[in-house]
Amino acid sequence: MTLRWTRGNGHGLAFRPRSRQHRRTALEPGPIGLNPPDRRIRLPPSRSGTRSQRVLWTNRIxxxxxxxxxxxxxxxxxxxGGYADLSGPAIEAWLRQAITSPWSVDYRVIPDGFESVRDTLIDMCDHAGLDLICTTGGTGPAPRDLTPEAMAAVIEKPLPGFGEQMRRISLNEVPTAILSRQEAGVRGKTLIVNLPGKPAxxxxxxxxxxxxxxxCLDLIGAGRIETDPQVCVAFRPKGA
Structure with a gap:
């Protein structure tokens, strides 16, 4: 059985765009989803007047x-239905504290197994058009823990630094973190990150x-995310 529902975060309307193309701003061309606060509008030049008169800049957001x-x-x-899911809500609760820009969530609970994970991730990337997917569970050494194997069949660009950092930081908490096989990677314009199963x-x-x-989402052309620096200081190079 697969459980699924979608909701917004209260910062804006939650909607399902028909395609990623509909996210492109009409103000000026640029990578899909990149709408920094200082985005400006250049008006088309007229046939008369000086260059400074023909070009108008405005700080409209x-x-x-x-x-x-x-x-x-x-x-x-x-x-x-054997027990209530605590891990998915823990991810959502953390994201609601950290993210200040508008976002919506597509939340699913699926069984372990290669095909279950693979098919769900492909659907969320290719058909639902999500920007970021956070998974929880299935990254250990048990026979049914096949999330990393499914990830390998889905992603186009692995990002091994995510798994390395999560294992490194988790080893400060529990020695069994060394058994985790968490991965991250990109498929199209979607970033997928495997998280551990325990809420803490x-x-x-x-x-x-x-x-x-x-x-990372900026670089792959996904939706833009802004964060609360009291919870998470997002790093972007100057001008990004």
Whole structure:
């Protein structure tokens, strides 16, 4: 059984754009989803007047399309109703504290297994058009823990630094973090990050890697995310 629902974060309307092209701002050409606060409008030149008269700059702020974030809990027991999922809500709670820009969530609970994880991730990337997907569960050495194997079949560009950093920071908490096989990677214009299964570990890992996520989304042409510096200081080079 797969459980799924979608909702917004209260910062703006949650909607499902027909395609990623609809996120492109009409103000001027640029990468999809990049709408920095200082986005300006250049008016078309007229046939008369000086150059300074023909070009008008204004500080009008372009509207920001809500980023679309997927949360996937991978668990046989949670998907069958054996127990209430705590990991997915823990991810959502952390994101609601950290993200200040508009976003909506696509939340699913699915069983363990290669095909289940692979098919869900492909659907969320290729059909739902999500910008960021955070998974939880299925990254250990148990026979049914096949999230990394499914990730390898889905992503086009692996980003090994995410898994390395999460294992490094988690080892400060528990020695069994060395057993984790968390990965991250990009498929099209979607970033996928595997998080651990325990809510306490989820908060630790998100705090360690999320500062790099907004700029990664910028680079792949996904939706723009702004963060609360009291929770997470997102790193972007000057001018990005």
């Amino acid at each position: 372009a509207p920001m399309s809500p980023a679309r974030i997927g949360i996937v809990t991978i668990s046989d027991r949670a998907s069958s 570990s989820i908060a630790v890992c998100l705090g360690a890697v999320f500062p790099a996520i907004p700029y």
